[in-house]
Amino acid sequence: MSRIEIRNLVKMYGAHQALHGIDISIQPGEFCVLVGPSGCGKSTTLRMVAGLETISGGEIAIGERVVNGLRPKERGIAMVFQNYALYPAKTVYNNMAFSLQLSRMPKPEIDRRVREVADILELTPLLERKPGALSGGQRQRVAMGRAIVRDPEVFLFDEPLSNLDAKLRGQMRAEIKRLHQRLQNTIIYVTHDQVEAMTLADRIVIMRDGKIEQQGTPDAIFHDPDTVFVAGFMGSPPMNLVDCMVTPTGLKLGDSEIACATPDGLRAGARVICGIRPDDIRPAADQPGRATATVPVDLIEQLGTEKLVHFRAGQHSMIGKTGGRVDLAEGAPHPLAFDMAHAYFFDPDTERRIR
Amino acid sequence: MTTMLRQMTTRGTPYLFLLPGLVILGALLSVPLYKVVEYSLYDNVIVERNPTFVGLANYTNLMTDPGYWSAGFNTVVFTVGSVLGHMIVGIGLALLVNADIAPRARTFFRSMLILPWIFTAVVVALNWQLLLNPFGLINYMLQWMGLTSEPLDWLGDPDLAMWSLLLISTWRGYPFIMVSFLSGLQTVPRELYEAAEIDGAGFWHKFWHVTLPQLKPVIFGVALLDLIWTFQLFPLVWLSTGGGPGRATEVLSTLTFRLAFVDFQFSQAATVAVSILIISAAFTLLYLRNEARRL
Ligand SMILES: Nc1ncnc2c1ncn2[C@@H]1O[C@H](COP(=O)(O)OP(=O)(O)OP(=O)(O)O)[C@@H](O)[C@H]1O
Ligand SMILES: [Mg+2]
Numbered sequence: 248m249s250r251i252e253i254r255n256l257v258k259m260y261g262a263h264q265a266l267h268g269i270d271i272s273i274q275p276g277e278f279c280v281l282v283g284p285s286g287c288g289k290s291t292t293l294r295m296v297a298g299l300e301t302i303s304g305g306e307i308a309i310g311e312r313v314v315n316g317l318r319p320k321e322r323g324i325a326m327v328f329q330n331y332a333l334y335p336a337k338t339v340y341n342n343m344a345f346s347l348q349l350s351r352m353p354k355p356e357i358d359r360r361v362r363e364v365a366d367i368l369e370l371t372p373l374l375e376r377k378p379g380a381l382s383g384g385q386r387q388r389v390a391m392g393r394a395i396v397r398d399p400e401v402f403l404f405d406e407p408l409s410n411l412d413a414k415l416r417g418q419m420r421a422e423i424k425r426l427h428q429r430l431q432n433t434i435i436y437v438t439h440d441q442v443e444a445m446t447l448a449d450r451i452v453i454m455r456d457g458k459i460e461q462q463g464t465p466d467a468i469f470h471d472p473d474t475v476f477v478a479g480f481m482g483s484p485p486m487n488l489v490d491c492m493v494t495p496t497g498l499k500l501g502d503s504e505i506a507c508a509t510p511d512g513l514r515a516g517a518r519v520i521c522g523i524r525p526d527d528i529r530p531a532a533d534q535p536g537r538a539t540a541t542v543p544v545d546l547i548e549q550l551g552t553e554k555l556v557h558f559r560a561g562q563h564s565m566i567g568k569t570g571g572r573v574d575l576a577e578g579a580p581h582p583l584a585f586d587m588a589h590a591y592f593f594d595p596d597t598e599r600r601i602r
Numbered sequence: 603m604t605t606m607l608r609q610m611t612t613r614g615t616p617y618l619f620l621l622p623g624l625v626i627l628g629a630l631l632s633v634p635l636y637k638v639v640e641y642s643l644y645d646n647v648i649v650e651r652n653p654t655f656v657g658l659a660n661y662t663n664l665m666t667d668p669g670y671w672s673a674g675f676n677t678v679v680f681t682v683g684s685v686l687g688h689m690i691v692g693i694g695l696a697l698l699v700n701a702d703i704a705p706r707a708r709t710f711f712r713s714m715l716i717l718p719w720i721f722t723a724v725v726v727a728l729n730w731q732l733l734l735n736p737f738g739l740i741n742y743m744l745q746w747m748g749l750t751s752e753p754l755d756w757l758g759d760p761d762l763a764m765w766s767l768l769l770i771s772t773w774r775g776y777p778f779i780m781v782s783f784l785s786g787l788q789t790v791p792r793e794l795y796e797a798a799e800i801d802g803a804g805f806w807h808k809f810w811h812v813t814l815p816q817l818k819p820v821i822f823g824v825a826l827l828d829l830i831w832t833f834q835l836f837p838l839v840w841l842s843t844g845g846g847p848g849r850a851t852e853v854l855s856t857l858t859f860r861l862a863f864v865d866f867q868f869s870q871a872a873t874v875a876v877s878i879l880i881i882s883a884a885f886t887l888l889y890l891r892n893e894a895r896r897l
Binding site: 299318319324325328330334335349350397 | 793798
């Protein structure tokens with residue numbers, strides 16, 4: 248267990264700047280998840296912590312040591328790769344034992360550790376197999392086992408579950424969570440998947456174009472987004488983000504008016520981006536007493552426990568929700584209630600939150 | 603009936619196209635093959651109009667001929683030495699030119715290092731004769747560096763000739779191995795090296811635990827192929843040392859040539875050729891089995 252300090256981290260690939268000054272401070276034992284769209288620099292950041300990429304500027308400290316000049320093996324880290332990167336010619340046992348063998352650990356101690364970890368990960372019956380004879384999920388577990396046997400100070404994961412099917416991914420996610428509870432190591436975990444981010448993280452770092460957009464607990468990221476980008480990134484279906492006009496009594500959304508309180512700084516006539524999650528837009532009958540607007544519903548998606556209600560407000564397509572048993576006609580206008588107490592307002596120019 | 607005919611023609615078409623090639627190959631291969639085996643069973647072929655059938659007498663002669671055994675021994679030394687040389691130099695250079703350097707420099711080095719392969723044996727042999735000459739560049743350099751006081755007769759000294767020949771053969775033959783390994787190296791996933799690096803592996807450990815296992819099938823196939831080629835290699839040896847000095851570098855192929863075209867003992871030459879054929883065929887079978895297993 249050790250803390251990780253990333254200070255003003257910069258990465259240049261030739262003339263292309265991939266990272267523009269990243270600052271992250273991870274507490275000992277914290278599970279930190281990096282998310283963001285493809286190409287935003289998540290892997291680059293992780294690989295710089297691992298020592299697989301050179302550092303163009305800034306500082307990385309693991310524990311109390313600045314590790315900028317250290318080689319990967321001197322950093323006390325273990326990494327799980329997206330494609331597992333298991334040694335194809337070695338058995339599962341030797342894949343897991345390799346780093347210990349290299350560190351000249353006595354054989355009985357190696358054996359004890361490998362078998363203990365294999366036991367935790369239910370790999371014991373597979374120890375003599377080669378990776379080629381394993382399923383995707385089993386390979387994934389071997390890759391984790393290889394990281395765990397070293398008992399590193401820090402675990403680094405780069406999209407470890409993205410090659411698994413949905414069901415297995417759910418299982419492995421829970422398994423990783425359990426492992427973290429048990430081992431209490433500091434973890435940096437890169438993913439595309441916002442469910443993984445929300446469920447695993449103690450801290451989520453949202454990146455965009457080589458910069459940090461926002462970092463905080465999953466709660467803070469989801470319920471208190473700082474920018475339009477973060478608001479739209481987390482949540483599925485995503486938050487509705489629409490251009491509105493402020494009126495004396497509320498907002499003008501397309502042709503309809505919605506009565507609500509607006510932030511103090513906004514005067515009537517000003518433009519604002521209003522963000523409201525689909526969960527907060529429901530048929531008026533579901534949540535009486537809220538601001539309602541009658542809008543044309545053009546599509547209903549049945550998800551089982553709930554239905555997604557697609558409707559139009561002016562030129563905007565928006566999504567609301569209702570229970571899976573509620574009957575709602577497609578192609579007809581319908582009164583929907585907007586829970587404006589949970590609406591977010593953003594400046595259309597800076598895209599930052601107006602509080 | 604018609605469908606059968608049509609099936610036969612569609613199935614037969616590829617073979618029809620192959621036919622001319624097969625015929626030419628068959629004629630060029632099977633006739634000499636047959637003739638060589640036939641010659642080895644007669645006495646005084648070609649020189650006499652009516653050679654006498656002697657059965658396996660030529661073979662028993664050969665078995666008791668110390669010249670044959672010494673040539674056989676030299677062939678083994680030359681073949682094993684050359685293949686080892688090719689392998690070591692080829693793998694080493696492949697690793698070097700696979701390094702992460704400027705792409706232009708890499709292309710330059712790769713092209714330069716393939717050069718030895720494109721010269722014909724005559725040019726290679728002549729060049730090395732000039733270099734290794736007692737008054738040649740290499741002796742000059744050695745003397746200049748103070749490593750030797752007397753110029754060495756690299757190709758003329760019986761103790762040195764085989765080593766010099768191995769040097770020439772290694773220089774000549776490594777590019778094929780290098781190119782094979784280079785393409786093999788590029789199929790090794792980068793993540794494996796990164797994983798090994800994190801596991802604490804240095805250069806040699808990465809080579810031993812990641813590169814070699816990945817290249818093993820390539821290494822085995824290429825080594826066998828090289829063995830087959832080198833085993834019957836003639837021009838380079840003949841042109842560099844001519845099997846000399848004395849019989850110091852006489853290999854089976856030069857022995858065959860000498861018996862046939864210097865001593866005009868065509869029967870005996872044919873017998874040696876058949877012995878080469880049998881050994882080469884054995885290696886070829888081994889190679890084919892290895893290839894089949896890889897598929
Ligand atoms: N070796 C490299 N040379 C040049 N540019 C690179 C290199 N590696 C990454 N980049 C660039 O750096 C940026 C960040 O890449 P990175 O791999 O960190 O993205 P990512 O967030 O991990 O994306 P993904 O989710 O697709 O894996 C990208 O614009 C990418 O094109
Ligand atoms: Mg990535």
